[in-house]
Amino acid sequence: MAQALLEQIINGTMMGSIYMLVALGMVLIYGVMHVLNFAHGVLFMVGGYVCHFFFTQVLDSYLLAILGSMAVLSVIGLALERGVFRRLRDNLRMQVIASLGLILVIQNGVIAIWGPNALQMRITTTDIRVPIGELSFTLQHFLIIGTVGVTVTAIWLFLTRTRIGTALRATSQNAEAAQVVGIDANRMYVASFLIGCALAALGGALLGPLFLIFPTMGDLPLLKGLAAIIIGGMGSIPGAIIGGLGIGIVEAVSTLYIPTDFRDTVVFAALIAVLLLRPQGLFGVRVRGEA
Amino acid sequence: MAALLEIRDISKAFGGIQALDGVDVAIDAPGIYGLIGPNGAGKTTLFDVVCGRQVADRGEVRAEGRAVGRLSPDRLARLGFARTFQECRVFPDETCLDNVLFGAQDKRLGVEWRQLLTRGMGARSARRDEAMRLLTLVRLDTYADRPAAALSYGQRRLLEIVSTLIARPRFLLLDEPASGINPTLLNVLHDFLLKMYEERPIVFLVVEHNMPFIMSLASHIVVMHQGRVLTTGSPADIQRDPAVIDAYLG
Amino acid sequence: MTAMTALTAMTAPRAGRLAIAIVALLALAAPFLLADQPYFLHVLILTMTFAIPAIGLNLLLGYTGLVSLGHMGFAGVGAYTTALLMMDHGWSAVPAMAAGAAAAGVLGVLVGIPCLRLRSHFFIIVTLAVGMILFALFNNLDGITGGAEGLPGVPRPGPLDLGFMVIDFRRLGGFYWFALVVTLFALLVQYLIVRSDFGRSLAAIRQDEILAAARGVNVFAHKLAIFGISTALAGLGGALKVMFLRVAAPLSFELLESINLVLLTIVGGAGYLAGPIIGALVYVAIPEILRFADAWRLVLFGVILVAMTLFAPRGLSGMIEAGWRRLRRGPAVTGEEAADGRPA
């Protein structure tokens, strides 16, 4: 059992890292713009496809393909912010519906372009096995954990040490106050969407080679990311980080005790329980007003 | 004999800011009470506490001897507290008439459900005449069938006030009723409020920055400053009080 | 309060009433008119099975301003309850459906009690989570729900002897009337609520929750009541659906179906009495008409949807209403565009 526990903690940390990227992107967008973007999962998926495209068709370098994918997704994010979400500010219902419409557009657009079948992307790191005692993982597992660790640290430094990062956090905490201090809200929206979409692309590009790249690959990360930002406390950046990682590990370990077909049920039941007991989330401090 | 409305030692802090710091106000008789004070004095917070939107950290509110400080806004509304908002709130999709009629509606769930099954529309049509009369008084009768969103800001203010009055409240709390209203409508509002008070003398509690307006309207003035009651008195007394002038000049 | 702009077209004197009468008559006579067109009858019934949960959702989304992304999960509760009562306990159709709707409504209230106090973003996500949990139960509890293979052989109501004629609900034409009665019941519930003081309070909550509370509306109790009614209607629709399809399949009640329900309600026009019907017609009819299997079809649907949120938030009903007005009075009336841009 101890061995299985170790195995699931490593697996959970890997998936949790991915959830963390998704949750971090969503919480930035939510905090700054107060937009709940259900299309974040399909952006994650597009990140995987674009990375595959760059890797197989253009660059032949995984690193450059990842960066290329992040760049492309940033542009898409910018377009979505300008074209859709900025116009729907303060209208929660229509935001949700627009983001559901975007899921339809993007998911089926990908199917129309790349077909419904999964793409495979083999890179060196998925073929190297790292044995730990009786257990064995691919190098990609640790590449994901390491990359996400570095990225999240970098984002945290950016948010706490740079001017624009501090401004982002300030806007996230209190939009009015930020405006009073002279922060340009529109620039903050753009920045949050750029970073959020780039993080989603990074997630898709990291996970794609390990598993497969397919049209619904972003659905579960989206749902788990949503759960993470709620459990962590909506608007709380550390909450999203810890929430994402926590969900990854808890759901992995829970499967040792609970049938796997109820794994998602466990996560969502935990989400509801957290909302009931601590509506502001585990790390949330303030209650924001209605949107 | 308990006071009509008694606000005793109310304190309320937001984060590090002490918005209300031991406020005491006692109102023994119906009348138009003006509540003035510089920005940030805690007037709106006091309204929010009295109307149940905020719960005070300390102290209590009593209405006719009954503790009401912890009741929800809707309970208080059904007990006869009616208020308007500083930022002026009306239901934008509804017509002016519907806005007013909604003010008069009995909103207890049980009553609504009985009405649902019996389809009793009598109460509503009975209120229509009164609603039209009030709308006419504030010169909104010609807008009765227009959506509230189509009104000017000043007209919306008047609509908001009419919508609270038709519920025949026992305590009416008006938060800056005169702000954003043009001089012509201001006179209409002034006369309207006086007329309403004459028809049904209740407690009017009016937060206002427009000094000439409130001084000529109110019979009593309460001055707030930095979360406390600075002084109370008749308009004439207050206008002469050097402490008030100091507070305003900062 | 709803004398507002909603459905002016329908309430417009004479012409509108005449139109309603004609539609009602046509709907009633459809089995005769379409006697040799059973496929159209089938599509109409299918439309009704989507329209009923959509009516439930419309009360929530269009009138009260709450978004539920798990409504088909509640429909599933009604569906499986009805199916199991009929198959395992020999209940007849009508009480079984009533029990199914009640089960969904009670579950809605139980979910609503803790969750409706949450802020709207949270509530949306909770409904999503509840929908997914319910689907997992339908799919995974092989012993009770038949699991992923579904529950085949759900019976339709027994024949009704009217004396002068016998309606066999197991046949398409007979079942059509059954579905029509259930749909009319749901429409009646919607109409009664919307045109009542209760409905006015709901509309007030949609437009401004804080103001509604200040005017004396117990926001939580009203939301809870309408959520229970809404989920019960969803359960009723689910029950009708499995009776019609004669199989209870978990995939009929999955997340995607819940999302589609929201989308069809919006397309039809949330906050309009006829919105759910129009939405369901469009939702069922378009794939039936455009029966080509192509991802671009859904891309186009998505683009239209996003465009609607930006430019026509009141859906097809809103567009019809605006067109009707223009026709009758010339230029459009001001103020109507402000309708949906309000805080929830």
Added chain:
Amino acid sequence: MTTMKQITTRATAVAALAALAAMPAFGVSGAMAQETVTLGIVTAQTGPLAAPGRFQMNGFDLAVQAINEAGGFEVDGETYMLDLQVYDTRCNAAEGASAMQRLATVDQVPVVLGELCSPVAAAEAPIAADFGVPLVLTVPTAPNLTEQGNEWLFRVNPNNFQLNEALAAFVAENGWSPLSFIAWNNDAGRGGVNGMRELLPDDVEFGYVGYFNVGEVDFSSHIANIRNEGSEAIMLLMDEEPGALAIRQIRDAGLDAQLVGTLAMGSSRFLDRLNAEYLDGMAQYNAFPPNAPIPRIEEFSALYEAAYGEESHGFAAQSYDGIFVVIAAMQAAGTVSDSAAIRDALAEISWDGVIGPIMFNENNQAEPPVYITQWCDDGTRRILFPDDLAADCGFG
């Protein structure tokens, strides 16, 4: 059980029909426009099960092509060309019911074939009975479908019970105990596990049973559990895409249990995604071993490969046979339009299909042979069961 001799004496489906149909086609004036018979098809072409739906559709298309290229088919002295009216049901019960209704009453096809998903078939079957149009299933496997007393519903393919019967015996014989499962959380996966539960003898212990939703790709939790329970063998009940992924993850995680699979995992396409060493002697049941040294299978596989450039698939073969069974029933009934007569003929039909002899039992369920194949180290397969059809590496 069919013997080799019987098979060789019987002409293959294609050849028989070509010969049958070609003569009148040449005899009659070639310029004359022939009448066309349109059959209805319900299948998933989009949605989560688009990939298996494609194999099914390929089988139907191939049958139509074979028949029409041979000049059509003859019923009661008339020669007809064949056409299909295809509706996409997306594995959605409501869409399936609509499609069935439309085929039965608008297109008025004499027979409907297809479907992938059992619950959708369950919604279509009563409509088939209501409007008296035979529905011939070629892929769904839920056993209860043919147990509803619906005489208009036929199933060409083996159901879960039949598929698992042979495998269960095989697993028991090899002492693969405890046996763990990773299965799709849908009708195929859950049905398969439940089927095995009923069929496995008591001396085979049930290990871990894990379900995953269609679209999930992370199998690590299942692997950790299986390792934890110490299973001898793992049965994978899923399609080839997740199957290949699951096996890769199982081996990457350093687990070397015996693998047991479904018919989806007995194809070269499957190997393209993996190395033979990953499979390591994996065994699977198979309704159709594409390289079996049986003429009818060889012929079909060649035809399929020529048309689609890939190894043939069991769903394609079952669907291909479905069309021929229907045509044979039309010929036996002497009508291309009288659905009731065709239904009666179907119930009595005996047809030598690609997948084997097809005869419907009292529930209208066919009982074609089920094979067990095993992967060899060189990346080919061999047939282990049934004994009389056993074949060596390279012929599975």
